[in-house]
Amino acid sequence: MNGPTPPGAPRPARGKVWRTVLCLLPAVLLSACGALSGARLAAPDRFGMSRVDAGLYLENGADAATRARLLGERDQAEAAIRAAYGDVVARPVIHACVSEACYESFGGKGSRAKVYGVRILLSPRGLNWHYLAHEWSHAEMWSRLSLNAWLRLPQWFDEGVAVAISAAPENSEEHWQFLVSAGVPRPPSAELRTFRSLRQWEEAVERYGEKNNAARRARGEAEVRPVYTAAGHELRPWLAKHGSRGLQTLLRRLNEGAEFDAALNAVE
Numbered sequence: 001m002n003g004p005t006p007p008g009a010p011r012p013a014r015g016k017v018w019r020t021v022l023c024l025l026p027a028v029l030l031s032a033c034g035a036l037s038g039a040r041l042a043a044p045d046r047f048g049m050s051r052v053d054a055g056l057y058l059e060n061g062a063d064a065a066t067r068a069r070l071l072g073e074r075d076q077a078e079a080a081i082r083a084a085y086g087d088v089v090a091r092p093v094i095h096a097c098v099s100e101a102c103y104e105s106f107g108g109k110g111s112r113a114k115v116y117g118v119r120i121l122l123s124p125r126g127l128n129w130h131y132l133a134h135e136w137s138h139a140e141m142w143s144r145l146s147l148n149a150w151l152r153l154p155q156w157f158d159e160g161v162a163v164a165i166s167a168a169p170e171n172s173e174e175h176w177q178f179l180v181s182a183g184v185p186r187p188p189s190a191e192l193r194t195f196r197s198l199r200q201w202e203e204a205v206e207r208y209g210e211k212n213n214a215a216r217r218a219r220g221e222a223e224v225r226p227v228y229t230a231a232g233h234e235l236r237p238w239l240a241k242h243g244s245r246g247l248q249t250l251l252r253r254l255n256e257g258a259e260f261d262a263a264l265n266a267v268e
């Protein structure tokens with residue numbers, strides 16, 4: 001579809017249309033309702049949100065303090081993206097909910113935040129730079145890669161970069177050490193790297209019990225996030241070693257048509 005596109009270069013409108021359609025596909029496959037809810041983000045002011053600026057919509061009724069805090073959190077998330085990628089290409093539109101009802105009405109459920117292409121949806125539990133930077137990293141990958149290259153990007157790498165950049169306490173190195181000391185099963189590096197498709201990733205998250213945290217909380221037990229945390233644990237040293245230049249090189253090679261493993265080996 002799209003030819004090789006250097007990072008940061010403007011994309012043809014046709015490509016954008018296809019990418020918008022594609023970004024809604026997972027939701028379509030999950031449920032028609034979910035797709036409709038996600039599609040509401042295209043007109044947030046018709047569904048209970050107000051425009052703060054071109055990149056931020058906030059649920060009606062949110063107070064001034066929340067609005068001011070969110071602008072600061074966005075700055076911090078952008079700084080984290082710039083530090084990791086070298087510059088910022090994606091200009092996501094952020095949709096922030098201060099109620100769970102709002103989050104669900106736009107197709108969110110259970111999670112703290114989600115991303116549709118370059119539209120980010122934040123739940124009331126995700127209104128900070130950590131979750132924003134995580135989803136922004138997904139949007140950044142999406143924006144920097146041609147469609148064909150993006151399809152070759154494995155989920156473990158996409159998530160690992162997002163987790164590392166977000167510095168979310170729940171997926172931190174400290175949480176990794178807790179999992180190790182408590183003997184909580186977690187995917188070793190070789191297994192993690194087999195989680196290439198979204199489906200494989202979701203199955204692993206399920207298999208390692210990462211979706212059972214509500215029950216753990218109810219029992220007074222510590223929450224565990226072995227898969228996301230393993231991805232962050234894998235990518236932190238990679239990013240520290242290769243930096244934004246390494247990441248840009250990898251993405252450029254993908255855009256030039258390289259398979260992911262070859263592009264990764266070229267950097268390493």
Ligand SMILES: [Zn+2]
Nearest residue numbers: 134138159162
């Ligand atoms: Zn993610």
